[in-house]
Amino acid sequence: MPQLPAPAYPAEVRARLEADAKEVIARYPGSRSALLPLLHLVQSEEGYVSRTGMAFCAELLGLTTAEVTAVATFYTMYRRRPSGEYQVGVCTNTLCAVMGGDAIFDRLKEHLDVGNDETTEDGKVTLEHIECNAACDFAPVVMINWEFFDNQTPESATRLVDDLIAGRTVEPTRGAPLCSYKETSRILAGFPDERPGAVEASGGAGPASLIGLRLARGEEPHPRVVAPRAGSTRESGPADAPQEPDHAAGPTAEEGE
DSSP states (O other), X not given: OOOOOOOOOOHHHHHHHHHHHHHHHTTSSSGGGGHHHHXXXXXXXXXXXXXXXXXXXHHHXXXXXXXXHXXXXXXXXXXXXXXXXXXXXXXXXXXXXXXXXXXXXXXXXXXXXXXXXXXXXXXXXXXXXXXXXXXXXXXXXXXXXXXXXXXXXXXXXXXXXXHHHHXXXXXXXXXXXXXXXXXXXXXXXXXXXXXXXXXXXXXXOOHHHHHHHHHHTTOSOOOOOSOOOTTOOSOOOOTXXXXXXXXXXXXXXXXXX
């Protein structure tokens, strides 16, 4: 059914958001490019991207609400309805899933009595399964407001959500200290994180992700990458020497031959 026009923000909220929005828009040569951070900005106000927020973005950028809605519904980082103070995402992509991500997700659904993309009755936690977050070295991974909690188990993930609900301090495995979902959205809109030590906090890739870089720098010997096929009469080299694969088409000819 057709909906009534979205209600406007209260005057004081509108004035504050408009000042912030103009600061964001000024960073770009074309105002349309500011749409993604502006969606984070309005999300930081209400905890999700409401129809009011999308109408606000459309007005300031000279877009239609249909254009703004198309973007807001494409990216999963934009919530479309009210959600919890803490967004708990469990990676259920291939590696995390086989390492225990599916078990973690099932445990949290039962423990919190919510389904995917649902929020606990107290408004504290929204649970969702998420796609790969490029942290496969630390699988299975749980993310809370986009901060990493690595090498989780069903038991450790249960303790995490219990601590969040009880208001106890929860420390990410790496990266900045945890903050609320609204605060995270404001940071993603491009405004500085002014908490002491937050900017300096960091975390890098795991050992498996760095092997290729170390090999390229010659920091480690090349391991055997292809074992000789069974029955091969080719002489074996040193144990750590790279082996050439037996190509079915025969050896590769030199250029021009």
